[in-house]
Amino acid sequence: MSDHKFKRPAPLDRKKVAPQLVTSADAFSLMQYDERRRDTPALGELEANGRLPGMPAVLADLAFSLWAHEPGVKDEVPADRRYWRDLLGQTVDSSAFKSLSAQTRADWFMSTLGTIEASREILELVPDEDAQELENIAQAQAQADELEQAAQQAQAQAEAFEAMLAQMTQQPAPTEASGAQAGQGSGSGQPQPGQGQGQPGQGQGQPGQGQGSGLPQPGAGTPSGASSAGGMPLTADQAQRLADELAKQKVTVGEARELADLAKAEANAKADALMGQPGSAQAEAKLTELRRLGMGAMLKAQEKVGDIADTIRAWGLEPGELNRMPVPEALGLLERMRRNSGFKEFTKLLGRLRAVAKKAAKSKDKGEQRQVPRRETGRDISRALPSELTAYAIGGALRAQMLQRWSRGELKLRATETQNKPKGKGPVVVCRDSSGSMAGERQRWATGTHLALASYAKVQNRAFGSIIFDTRVAHSKVFKAGAVGARDLLEIVETHTGGGTNFEAPLRGAMKMIDDQGLSKADIVFITDGECAVSEVFLREFLAWKRIKEVSVIAVIVDDHAGDATVRQFADRVERASSFTADEAESKVFAHLS
Structure with a gap:
């Protein structure tokens, strides 16, 4: 769980946001984004910024563009989305966007991070004049949308009323008996409903055969045989009132449609004033301006994402692990790594050390x-x-x-x-001295080698043991197949004890780790800058155990002046490190591992 609590944004109103999208993001992509968004308070804060309208859709479009392999931009969008459509359309074709998306594609964590950084920059780069015009266009579009909805509702209501009226004036087709009875009727000579169209002045024909919709025409009268859906006859007065009502509804539909079209035209006019008529010099100038704005945002985001990507690569973090974390937690871990003393130097060294480790592991992993x-x-x-x-x-x-x-x-x-x-090898176990004298460059090199050895174990599919000690063991963990998580990496890096030195405690810890794994042919890398005596009893026990288990011990002394008499008693090889480089680690540590 995260070390700190954070407030989750409310769920996205996807029905409202979906029509505002200018990309080809579908409903599933929007749902995925919303799930990630709810673990990212920074996105909620950007939505609530208030400087630019429609930010939820802007953020969703950015996130999809950075995540998707081929983000598409729509050709037709509402007036209030033209600015964002053109901005994104100009941006996705730029080299800055392509460089950024190469690091964010199909990675929700990195694409979310890129979205946050790019949108922050956009909020700053959009001119105040544009921001005000965008607000005016948004208001005009909102009014147009409201009137469009009213027009559609009026249309639907009129169509439903017309269908109901048509049903009320319809009769089933007559049978022979009913036809005979009709011939014996009142002698008025008027055809009954269902017998065909009457002569002028004799009544109303079947729906669809008379004038207009087939409904009773104003002033034409209604045949006495007309009936309601329930079989009850309609009087001429009732039919006239219904026809009048339908006529009124059609007038209402026309008026509503006219208002909606006028509002839409006004919103488009405001958008044209800001964006220029398509193909005009003003429009081309605006596109150029938006291209610069988008590239600036992408370059800023690329800088941040690039730093994070370098950290992830150098530290050997698994992208899947970060994607499973809430974004604040993952960013918190990465920030702690970045705050590490001498971060830049350490990260560069660690990256080189891990490369050396992987190369050595692959060259040695030949087996019998x-x-x-x-x-x-x-x-x-x-x-x-x-x-x-x-x-x-x-x-x-x-x-x-x-x-x-x-x-x-x-x-x-x-x-x-x-x-x-494949060989059946035991764990790679690192015993790293963290006493007070190991501070500074020694500690950075020893810690980097420590983490690089985890990569070595992972490539060889071997368990990895981690022991940090001074006069006591301050940290002791074993990881299957070298799979060290981000939190464990930080624990290894941040564990600095600063006490004295005791060799027996870490060596006993290494013995236990290797015994628990039940395998022989393990490697122990013992890194120290000091000298410490061990008892004769322990030394005999350790050497006997080492022979039985076929364990190899490499001792690395990170001090040119420290004695090595004790480590030579239990180590198969003793090396001294003084330049603290990746090349030194390669020649003095990794070259001698089994």
Whole structure:
């Protein structure tokens, strides 16, 4: 969990934000962004900044653009989104954006970080005049959206009323009996509903056959046979009132549509005033301005993201681990790494040390060699498989087929290849002195080598043991397959005790770690700058254990003047480090590991 609490932003109103997006982000992408956003208070703070309207959609578009492999920008957007559409459209084609997205693509943590940094810069770079105009356009667009919704509601209401009225004036098709009864009716000569269109002055025809929609026309009267959906007849007065109501609703629809179109035109006019008519000199100048603005934001974000990426690479952090953390927690860990004493020098050294470690691990991870059969074809009769020789001996069609394969170089041959059989190796255990005299350059080099040895163990799929000591063991952990997490890395780096020196305690800790793993052929790297006696009893015990377990001990003394008599008693190799470089670590530590 995080070391500090943070306030989670409220869920995004996705129904409101989705229509405002200027990218091709779909509903699923927006949902993914919202989940990440809720773990990122900085995004909520940017949304609430208030200087620019529509920031939730701006942030979502930026995050999607930095995360997606091929972010698309829409051609048609509402008036209040044209500014952002053009800004993003100009930005995604720039070299600055491509350099940034190379580090953020398909990585939610890095794309979120890039979004935060880029949007902060955008908030600062957008001119005050543009900010005010964007607010005016947003208000005009909001009014246009409201009137558009009212027009659509009026249209839907009128259509529903018209459909209901049509249903009320419809009758089922007549049967023979009903037709006969109609001929014996009142003798008025008026056709009953369902019998076809009446003559002028004799009544109303079927819906869809008369004037307009087929509904009763004003003043035309209604046949006495007209009925409601429930079978109750409509009087002429009722039908007229319904027709009048439909006419009023259609007038309302027309008025609402006119108001909505006028509001939309006003919003577009305001956008044109800011952005220029498409294709005009003003529009081209604005695009150039937005391109500069977008590139400036991307360069700023790239600087921040690049620093973080360097830290992640140098420290060997797993991107998946950071993606699983809330952004504030991950940034907090990274910031603690950056605050490490001599951070820049240490990070550079650590990066080189880890590269040396990986190279050494891969070159040594050859294992025992073994010969295994493999499939091969050719013309070498001396290596032909028994099945091929049998086919030749049988003769006839089988021999002919075998000879054809031989002529084409497709004869099946015996062959073997050399493969490496993985070794069963024990842990790599680092015992690092953290006494007071190890401060400064010695400590940085020893700590960097300590972390680089974790990378070595990881490449070789070996457990990794970490022991930090002075007069006592202050830190002791073992990690499967060298998988050291970000928090553990920080614990290793930040553990500085500053006491005296005791060699027996860390060596006993290393013995226990290796015994617990149940494997032999382990490596212990013992880094110290001092001299400390060990008892004869412990020394005999340790040396006997070391022979049984086939353990190798490399002692590295980081002081040219310190004695080495004690470490020579239990170490297979003793080296001295004085230049504290990656090359020195390569030649004096990694070159001698098993």
